[in-house]
Amino acid sequence: MFTEVEVSLPPEIRELWYEPGRETIVTLEEAAIAVASLDVRAGSRMAAISGFLLRSEAVSSSKIEHVDANRNDYARAIVGLKASDQAKSMVAAAEAVQSMIQDAGEAGEVRLQALLAAHRKLMKDDPVDGHNAGLFRNVQNWIGGSDYSPRGAVHVPPPPALVPGLMDDLLSFCARRDVPIMAQAAIAHAQFESIHPFTDGNGRIGRALIGAISRRRGLTRNTVTPIASAMVADIDTYFSLLNIYRTGDLDPFVLYLARSSLRAAEAASESVTALDSLPSAWVEVVRPRKGSSDEKILPWLLERPVFEAHSAAYVAGVDERSIYRVLDRLTEAGVLSLITQSKRNRAWAATEVLDEVDRLNKRLAGRAL
Numbered sequence: 001m002f003t004e005v006e007v008s009l010p011p012e013i014r015e016l017w018y019e020p021g022r023e024t025i026v027t028l029e030e031a032a033i034a035v036a037s038l039d040v041r042a043g044s045r046m047a048a049i050s051g052f053l054l055r056s057e058a059v060s061s062s063k064i065e066h067v068d069a070n071r072n073d074y075a076r077a078i079v080g081l082k083a084s085d086q087a088k089s090m091v092a093a094a095e096a097v098q099s100m101i102q103d104a105g106e107a108g109e110v111r112l113q114a115l116l117a118a119h120r121k122l123m124k125d126d127p128v129d130g131h132n133a134g135l136f137r138n139v140q141n142w143i144g145g146s147d148y149s150p151r152g153a154v155h156v157p158p159p160p161a162l163v164p165g166l167m168d169d170l171l172s173f174c175a176r177r178d179v180p181i182m183a184q185a186a187i188a189h190a191q192f193e194s195i196h197p198f199t200d201g202n203g204r205i206g207r208a209l210i211g212a213i214s215r216r217r218g219l220t221r222n223t224v225t226p227i228a229s230a231m232v233a234d235i236d237t238y239f240s241l242l243n244i245y246r247t248g249d250l251d252p253f254v255l256y257l258a259r260s261s262l263r264a265a266e267a268a269s270e271s272v273t274a275l276d277s278l279p280s281a282w283v284e285v286v287r288p289r290k291g292s293s294d295e296k297i298l299p300w301l302l303e304r305p306v307f308e309a310h311s312a313a314y315v316a317g318v319d320e321r322s323i324y325r326v327l328d329r330l331t332e333a334g335v336l337s338l339i340t341q342s343k344r345n346r347a348w349a350a351t352e353v354l355d356e357v358d359r360l361n362k363r364l365a366g367r368a369l
Contacts, residue, residue, distance in 0.1 A: 002149055005140075007156045008246060010194040013187065014172035020183060021251050027258040028182050032219060034265035035182075039220045041272050046222050048302035049272055053224045056268070056357045058094035061207045061228035062086075064235055067093075071358075072339045075349045078306045081340060088125060096122040097208040101224060104212035110174040110188075112167065118208060122201045129200040136163045137199045154239075155246065157196035166195045174213060185213040186257035190245040207231075210257070226268055226360065230260035233365040267363045271356050275302060278352055282335050293318055293326045298335070305353035306339070309346060 020028060042049035062068065069077070069087035077083035077091045096118040103114035120134030137160050144154035158166060173179075174188050192206040207228050214220045231238045237256065245253040279299045288294035293316035300315050313323040327348055330336045336348045 002151055005142075005150050005153075005156055007140075007158055008194065009158050009162070010166060010191055010246070011248075012166075012169045013191055014169045014176075016173065016187070018179060018183060018187065018250055018254075020180065020254060024183075024251055024255040024258065025180075027255055027262065028180050031182050031258040031261040031265070032180075034262050034269075035214065035225045036219055038225060038265045038268055038272070039223045041269060042223050045276065045302060049275065050223050051303060051305075052271065052275060052353065052356065053226055053268060054094055054098055055354075056226040056271075056360055057207075057211070057224050057228050058097055058204075059090055059357055060226060060232045060361060061097070061204045062090045062093050063232050064207075064228060064238070065203050071351070071354050072337075072349070075306045075339045075354060076347060079308055079347050081345055081347055085125075085127065089122075092122050092125065093204050096205065097211065097224065100205070100208045101211045101215045105215040105221070108216060110171055110209065110212050110216060112171060114212075115171075115205065115209075119198055119201055119205050122204060123198075126200065132199045136160070136167070136197050139199065141196055141199060143196070154243065155194070155196075157194065163195060163197045167197055170195065174209075174216075177217070181214060181217045181219050182258050182261055183254045184217070185210040186254040187245075187250060188213055189257070190242055190250075190253050193242055194246055225261055225264050227257070227260050227264045229267070229361050230264040230364050232361065263364060267360055270363060271360045274356055274359070275353065278302065278350075282333075286330065286333050286335060293323065294329065297326065297330070301335070301350040302353060305350040307348060312348075 059074070067086050067089050069084055069090060073083050073087040074090055077087035099121060100114055100118035104110050107114070116134045123129055123133035126133070140159055142150035142153040142156045145152045150156050170188060170191050173191070174184070176184065189206050189210050192209055193202060196202045198205065210227055211220070211224045214225065241253045241256045279302065282298045282301070286294055286298065288298065296316045297312055304311065309323050309327065310320050312327060313320040316323060316326065327336060331338060331348065335350065337351045338346065339349045340347045
C-alpha cells in the first residue's frame with residue numbers, strides 16, 4: 001500500500017549569494033548583449049516583430065507542455081473563431097505572457113497580483129482546471145508518476161500550506177538588483193518550477209517569469225526573447241537540469257538558460273531579417289497601384305497576420321463590401337490564405353508570417369545544445 005510521500009522543500013533564496021563559474025560569467029554577458037540587441041533590432045517594425053516574438057514564445061512554451069495545434073486552427077483562435085481547446089490555450093498563453101511581462105516593465109517589479117492575473121488569463125477557460133485559475137493550489141501535486149499517485153514521481157513539490165511563504169521569498173529574490181539579469185531569471189524560473197504553486201500552468205507561467213525579469217531590469221523594453229523556442233528543441237536537457245538545480249547545484253541551469261537565450265536571440269534575429277523582407281517581396285508579386293487598398297494592406301500584414309474583413313476594410317479605408325475583391329486578389333497571389341470554410345465568418349492569414357514561427361523552431365532544433 002502507498003502510505004507516505006517525501007516532498008522536496010526548496011530553500012529560501014531572497015538573500016542567496018550566487019557566484020557563477022567562469023564559463024557561465026562569459027555566457028551570461030554574451031546572452032545579455034544578444035537579447036538587448038534583438039530588442040533594438042525590431043526598430044521601425046516594433047509592433048510586428050514584438051507580436052511575432054510573443055507568438056513564438058507562447059507557441060513553444062505550450063509545446064513543452066504538449067499543447068499544440070496546426071497553423072490554421074491556431075490562426076482561427078487568434079481572431080476568436082471556432083477552434084480547438086489546444087489552439088485557444090496557445091492564444092491564452094500569449095495573453096498571459098504579454099500581461100505579465102508588460103506589468104513588470106510598468107511597475108518596475110514582478111508583482112504577485114500580476115502573476116496571479118496572468119495565470120487567470122492562461123487557465124480560465126481550461127475544462128479541467130478553470131476553477132483554479134489565478135489561485136495557488138490547495139492540494140498536493142507532483143511531476144511524473146501517474147495522475148493518481150506520486151509513486152515514481154520525478155519531483156514532489158512542497159505541501160500547499162507552504163506555497164504562499166515560498167512565493168513571497170521568490171518575489172523578494174526577483175526584486176533584487178545585485179544578481180546578473182539572466183542568472184536572476186534562471187534561478188527564479190527554476191525556483192518557481194520547484195515550488196510548482198499552481199495545479200496546472202506552472203511551466204508556462206514560470207517561463208513567462210524569465211521575460212518579466214528581463215523587462216523589469218531593463219534588458220528588454222519592447223520584445224520577448226523566444227527562449228522557450230530554444231528549450232523545446234531539447235526538452236530532456238531542460239528538465240534534467242531543472243532536477244540538478246533541485247539538488248542545490250545552480251550553475252548548470254544558469255549556464256543552460258544563458259546559452260538558450262543566446263541561441264534564441266541569434267535565431268530570432270534571422271527571423272527579423274526574414275520578416276523585414278516580406279513586404280517588398282509581396283509588392284513584387286502583387287504590384288499594387290499607388291494608393292490602392294492592396295498597397296495599404298500589405299505592410300499591415302506583418303502586424304496583423306490573422307484578420308477578418310472588417311479589419312482589412314478599416315485599414316484600407318474602404319467599405320467592407322468592396323474589400324473582398326482585394327483579399328481575393330491577395331489570396332490568388334499567394335500572399336494570404338483563407339483559414340475558414342464558412343462564408344459568413346471568413347478570416348485570412350498571411351501564412352509566411354505565421355510559418356516563420358515554425359522556421360525559427362527548426363533553426364533552433366539544428367542548434368540544440
